[in-house]
Amino acid sequence: MGPTVAAEIYLNVAVSGLLTGLVYGLMALGLSVIFGVVRVVNFAHGEMMTIAMYLAIVLFTSLGLDPLLMVVPIAGVLFALGYVLQAGIINPFISRPEHSQFMLLVAIALIIVNVLLIVFGPDARNVQTSYSFDSFLIGTLIVDATKVYAGVATLLVAAALFAFFRFAPLGKAIRACADNYTGALVVGLDVKRLYALTFGIGAACVGAAGSMLVLLFDVTPALGPALTLLAFIIVITGGLGSMPGALLGGVLIGLTEALAGLMFTPSAKSMFSFGLLVLVLLFRPQGILGNRLT
Amino acid sequence: MIRKSPTTSARMGVTRRTVSTGIGAAAMLAGTAPFNILRAQGAPLKVGVLLPRSGAQASIGQDCQRGVELAPAIFKELGLPELAIMNADTETNVEVARARAEKLINDGAQLLVGAFDSGQSTAIAQVAEQKGIPFVINIAAAPPITEQGYKFVFRNFPTAPMILADAFANQKEVFEITGKAPKSVVFMHVNDTFGTAMKNGVGAVMPKFNMPYQIVEQIAYDPTARDLSVEVAKAKATGAEALLMVSRLNDAILLTRELVKQRWTPMAVLSMGPGWYEDQYLKTLGKLSDDPMSFVPWYDPNKKLSKTLEAALAKAYPDINLNTNHIYTFEALLVAADAYKRARSTDPKALADAIRATNITDNVSTGPGIQFDAKGQNDKLKNSAIQNRGGKLVTVAPKTASNAKPELPMRPYDRRS
Numbered sequence: 001m002g003p004t005v006a007a008e009i010y011l012n013v014a015v016s017g018l019l020t021g022l023v024y025g026l027m028a029l030g031l032s033v034i035f036g037v038v039r040v041v042n043f044a045h046g047e048m049m050t051i052a053m054y055l056a057i058v059l060f061t062s063l064g065l066d067p068l069l070m071v072v073p074i075a076g077v078l079f080a081l082g083y084v085l086q087a088g089i090i091n092p093f094i095s096r097p098e099h100s101q102f103m104l105l106v107a108i109a110l111i112i113v114n115v116l117l118i119v120f121g122p123d124a125r126n127v128q129t130s131y132s133f134d135s136f137l138i139g140t141l142i143v144d145a146t147k148v149y150a151g152v153a154t155l156l157v158a159a160a161l162f163a164f165f166r167f168a169p170l171g172k173a174i175r176a177c178a179d180n181y182t183g184a185l186v187v188g189l190d191v192k193r194l195y196a197l198t199f200g201i202g203a204a205c206v207g208a209a210g211s212m213l214v215l216l217f218d219v220t221p222a223l224g225p226a227l228t229l230l231a232f233i234i235v236i237t238g239g240l241g242s243m244p245g246a247l248l249g250g251v252l253i254g255l256t257e258a259l260a261g262l263m264f265t266p267s268a269k270s271m272f273s274f275g276l277l278v279l280v281l282l283f284r285p286q287g288i289l290g291n292r293l294t
Numbered sequence: 295m296i297r298k299s300p301t302t303s304a305r306m307g308v309t310r311r312t313v314s315t316g317i318g319a320a321a322m323l324a325g326t327a328p329f330n331i332l333r334a335q336g337a338p339l340k341v342g343v344l345l346p347r348s349g350a351q352a353s354i355g356q357d358c359q360r361g362v363e364l365a366p367a368i369f370k371e372l373g374l375p376e377l378a379i380m381n382a383d384t385e386t387n388v389e390v391a392r393a394r395a396e397k398l399i400n401d402g403a404q405l406l407v408g409a410f411d412s413g414q415s416t417a418i419a420q421v422a423e424q425k426g427i428p429f430v431i432n433i434a435a436a437p438p439i440t441e442q443g444y445k446f447v448f449r450n451f452p453t454a455p456m457i458l459a460d461a462f463a464n465q466k467e468v469f470e471i472t473g474k475a476p477k478s479v480v481f482m483h484v485n486d487t488f489g490t491a492m493k494n495g496v497g498a499v500m501p502k503f504n505m506p507y508q509i510v511e512q513i514a515y516d517p518t519a520r521d522l523s524v525e526v527a528k529a530k531a532t533g534a535e536a537l538l539m540v541s542r543l544n545d546a547i548l549l550t551r552e553l554v555k556q557r558w559t560p561m562a563v564l565s566m567g568p569g570w571y572e573d574q575y576l577k578t579l580g581k582l583s584d585d586p587m588s589f590v591p592w593y594d595p596n597k598k599l600s601k602t603l604e605a606a607l608a609k610a611y612p613d614i615n616l617n618t619n620h621i622y623t624f625e626a627l628l629v630a631a632d633a634y635k636r637a638r639s640t641d642p643k644a645l646a647d648a649i650r651a652t653n654i655t656d657n658v659s660t661g662p663g664i665q666f667d668a669k670g671q672n673d674k675l676k677n678s679a680i681q682n683r684g685g686k687l688v689t690v691a692p693k694t695a696s697n698a699k700p701e702l703p704m705r706p707y708d709r710r711s
Binding site: 006009012013016017020117121122123124126128132133134135137142144145216217218222223226257258261262265266267269270 | 348349350352353485513514515516518519520521522523524525527528531543544547548551554555556557574578582707
C-alpha cells in the first residue's frame with residue numbers, strides 16, 4: 001500500500017467505524033439511562049434489541065415499511081414493553097439483592113432468545129432496502145449510505161433524549177429520582193411509575209437503535225447476548241449511568257474495532273475493544289465520562 | 295389303593311405340560327433359527343441420523359435433513375430395503391453429539407449416520423467404534439477421523455486435502471477454458487477450526503499446482519463478525535485481482551454487500567468452502583449473487599440418480615437447489631441401505647463388512663462412485679467447480695461432470711440492474 005492509498009483507507013475505515021459506533025452508542029444509551037436512574041443492570045438489553053430488529057424485519061417484509069421510518073413506532077413498542085417489564089416484574093426486585101436482579105434479567109433474556117428461536121428460527125435475517133447497497137463517493141472517500149442515515153438518525157434520537165431529560169418536567173422528575181431517591185419520595189414523586197417510565201425510555205432507545213442496526217447487521221436470536229456484552233463494554237468505557245459517556249463509548253469502540261482491524265488483524269478486533277475496556281478500568285474505573293466512584 | 299405304574303414319559307419327568315412347553319419352544323426355534331436372516335431382511339434397518347438440528351449449525355442440519363426425507367421414496371424405486379430413521383439432534387455440540395450417539399445405540403440403532411461437522415463426527419466415531427456399530431459419515435473433512443484404524447467408521451466425503459487439491463485442479467481447468475486467470479489474489483478465510491485447517495492446507499497444497507496467481511495478502515476474520523467493511527477495505531487496498539475465499543454463509547453475504555458498497559468487483563471470487571453457493575446467499579442477494587465460483591464436493595448433474603434426486607427435491611422443496619448437504623446425507627443413507635441389502639442381516643459386523651465392500655456406481659456425487667479404502671474413506675470422490683448464474687447453480691468443471699461453461703471475469707456489481 002502506498003502512503004496516499006493508505007491514508008484513504010484509514011480515512012474510509014475511520015469514518016465507517018465512527019458511524020457504526022454512533023449506532024452502538026444509541027444502543028448503549030438505553031442501558032446507561034436505565035442504570036443511571038433505576039440502578040438495575042439490564043442483562044436482557046441485547047435481547048430486547050433483537051426484538052426490535054425482528055419487529056423491523058416483520059414490518060419491512062410484510063408491509064414494506066422502511067426501518068428508518070419505523071424508528072419511532074418501534075421505539076414506542078419497546079417503550080411499552082419496557083414499561084410493563086419494569087412495572088410488572090422488575091419493580092418488586094428493586095430492593096432485593098443484586099444477584100436476584102441479575103438472575104431475573106438473565107432469565108428474561110433466555111426467554112426472549114428462545115421465543116425468538118421458536119417464532120423466527122435460527123437463520124440470519126435482514127432487510128434489503130432500495131439504498132442497502134448505496135454509498136457516497138466524496139473525493140476518494142467512499143461512505144456507506146446506510147451508515148450515514150443510521151448515524152444521523154442516532155444523533156437526532158440522542159438529541160431528543162438529552163432535551164427531554166434537560167427541559168421536560170417529566171425528564172427533570174426522572175433525574176430527581178436518580179439524584180436522590182429519598183428526596184424524590186419526600187416531595188411526592190411516584191417513584192415506581194417514574195422507574196417504569198425510565199425503563200420504558202431506555203427500552204425505546206434500544207428499539208430505535210434496533211430498527212437502525214437491522215440495516216447494518218443480520219439478526220439471529222443468538223445475536224442478543226453478543227449485543228448485551230457490546231453494550232456493557234461501551235457503557236463501562238464511557239461511564240455507566242452517563243448518557244454522553246454512552247455515545248462517546250460507542251464511538252470509541254466503533255473506531256477502535258475498525259482501526260485495529262485495519263492496522264493489525266481483523267480477527268482480533270474484539271480483543272482491542274476489551275483492551276480499551278481494561279485500560280479504562282485500570283486508569284479511570286468510573287468510565288471516561290462517569291461520575292467518580294465513591 | 296391301586297398305584298398307577300409310572301409311564302415312560304413320567305419316568306423321564308415329561309408331563310403333558312412340559313410336552314406343550316417343549317413343542318412351543320421347538321416351534322419358536324424352528325420359527326427363528328432357519329429363517330432369522332429372512333426376518334432381518336423384512337424388518338427395516340434402524341438408522342440413527344445425528345445432525346446439528348439446533349444451535350449455530352441448525353440451518354445446515356435442517357438442510358441435511360432434506361436429504362434424509364428424500365431417501366425413502368427413491369430407495370423404494372431402487373429396490374433397496376426400508377430404513378427406520380431415528381433422528382437425533384447434536385445441538386452443534388461435540389459432547390451432546392457423543393451422548394446422543396450413545397443413546398441412539400442404547401435405543402436400538404443398528405447403524406449411525408451424521409453429523410455434518412468434523413468435531414461432532416469425531417466424537418460419534420469414537421462411540422460407534424467402542425460399541426461396534428457402523429457409522430457412515432455424511433459430511434466432515436478433517437483427515438484424522440479415518441486415520442485412527444477404526445473398523446466401523448466410513449466416510450463418503452472428501453478430506454480437506456482432497457478438497458483443496460481438487461479445488462486448485464478445477465481452478466486451473468476453469469482458467470484454461472476461459473483463457474483468463476488472475477495474477478494476484480487476497481486469501482480471506484474464517485478463523486474457526488475449518489478455516490484455519492483450510493488455510494494450513496492451502497499453504498501445503500497450492501505450491502504443488504503451479505497456480506497462475508500469487509497470494510498477496512491473507513486476511514483472517516471472525517465468522518460471526520457483524521461488520522466486514524474493514525476486511526474488504528484492506529483486501530481492496532492490495533490491488534489484487536481476485537478473492538480466494540474460505541467462508542461460511544453469513545459472512546459471504548456480508549462480504550458481498552461490502553464489495554458492492556465499496557465499489558469493487560474482483561475479477562473472480564474463488565470459494566473453497568460453503569457460503570457463496572447456498573440458497574440463502576442466492577435469495578438474499580438476488581442478481582448480486584451471480585458469478586462467484588465455488589470449488590466444493592458436489593454432484594455430477596449428468597448422472598441418472600442425480601436427476602432423480604434433483605426432481606424429488608424440486609417436488610418437495612421447489613425453491614431450494616440441490617446442494618452438498620442433501621447429496622452427501624442422501625448418499626450416506628444409500629450406503630446404509632445398500633449394505634443392508636447385501637449383508638442380509640442387521641449384525642453390526644456383517645453390516646460393516648458389507649459397507650467395506652460397497653461398490654455403488656449409480657450414485658450422485660462427482661467421481662466414479664462409492665467405494666471405501668481400507669481406512670473406510672471414499673478416496674475416489676472428486677470436487678466440482680460450480681458457478682452462480684441467474685439464481686441457480688451450474689457445474690463448470692470438471693468437464694466430464696459439467697453442464698455449463700465457466701464465465702470470467704465477474705460482471706461489475708454496479709452494472710447489474
